[in-house]
Amino acid sequence: MSVLRIVGGTPLRGEVSVAGSKNAALAILASVPLIKGQVTLHNVPDISDIHIKVGLLRLFGIEAEYREGSLFMDTTNLQVGELPEEQVRKIRTGFYMLGPVLARLGKVQLPMPGGCKIGARPVDFHLKGLHALGADIQTVSGHYVATGENLRGAEIYLDSPSAGATQHLVATATLVPGCTVIQNASIEPEVISLVAFLHAAGARIEGAGTSTITITGVDQLESCTFSVPADRIQAGTYLLAGAITGGDVTTRGILPEDQTALVNKIKEAGFHSEEGPDWVRVWSTGRGRGIRIKTMPYPGFPTDIQQPTAALLALADGPSSIEETIYESRIGHISELNRMGAKLSVEGRSTLIEGVERLQGAVVEASDLRAGAALCIAGFAAEGETIVRNVHFIDRGYENLVKTFTQLGGNIERLSEEEWLGVNVPEQSSH
Secondary structure (H helix, E strand, O other), X not given: OEEEEEEOOOOOEEEEEOOEXXXXXXXXXXXXXXXXXXXXXXXXXXXXXXXXXXXXXXXOOOEEEEEOOEEEEEOOOXXXXXXXXXXXXXXXXXXXXXXXXXXXXXXXXXXXXXXXXXXXXXXHHHHHHHHXXXXXXXXXXXXXXXXOOOOOOOEEEOOOOOHHHHXXXXXXXXXXXXXXXXXXXXXXXXHHHHHHHHHHOOOEXXXXXXXXXXXXXXXXXXXXXXXXXXXXXXXXXXXXXXXXXXXXXXEXXXXXXXXXXXXXXXXXXXXXXXXXXXXXXXXXXXXXXXXXXXXXXXXXXXXXXXXXXXXXXXXXXXXXXXXXXOOOOOOHHHHHHHHOOOEEEEEOOEEEEEOOOOOEOOEEEOOOHXXXXXXXXXXXXXXXXXXXXXXXXHHOOXXXXXXXXXXXXXXXXXXXXXXXXXXXXXXXXXX
């Protein structure tokens, strides 16, 4: 186990070339079993979730080799593998392979999904859509056992525009005979990226980026090459880090429109920004002011960035509130930020924030991926030393986090628990 040791007080300044998108790459990898042939993905982030997902693909008989940010796969010998429950539960998107493997082989068995504990994330929309396509899915001893010898196109209405369900069902339908129409589909950028990848493999899909997506099934998807777009949540985290430390950070290689909701709120809070064709800059000239935020599906304020934003608002002048409408339990950062001197509380599904003038370094624990990111940027703004534990959560979504923050001027290092305890635990008295 590792910890991050952060010494705050230095404004973060500089440029960041943003790594490939975790969420886009995971959705694309879940659809790889649909393809028969060679698949090459470039700009794949080097994070633990990706390595877990690739390990699951190998258990289905897919050959995969990761080299310098690119992933080379051969899906020719896809087979119905037996996936260990422990491995699948580490990553929620392992479940998203259910439909694609079913569409290609006609049967599949997968353990129930896992992932970060940020609230109920039922798969009802996924299962309802797969049933509409003709899949027979039974639950047996904590596993989904699915058969689908007579899949056919269908009209599917999602009760909520779930990004995961949209990705899962769009991918599955590419090999389902006939026409499938998904109403109230997600318009998240990661859905658009997935569709672009499937197009490269020969899929017939219309309407990506709108609430109605139409898929015409094809007999086979062919070999393809695709580059994963930059991670909009990583980009947002680094922009927030610049603002909270009184610094100046530019993120490059991104789509500025994907940062619109966050940047507008950053500006509303009193910070400054500008953007170009593939970059966004945020800088600070003083303490921010309190604002109100409500998370929403894209193009609304992203749920994945609300916890790091809470860290920024913890140091704002006046009260703030963040209403979380996507996940009801995304609150693991609150008690830990309060250990650093913040004044955060929970009221229903809202986080209430009373801004303070300073934070103090402390020993804190990440409870999930984005809570860990919040604690890191709070550490850079705090006085003294902050130790962030449970770094494995952060490793799920941030590539080269220590290197990136160091390049921005941050004082951060990764230590083993043993190294950290050896430094901080006083020796036992000999008396």
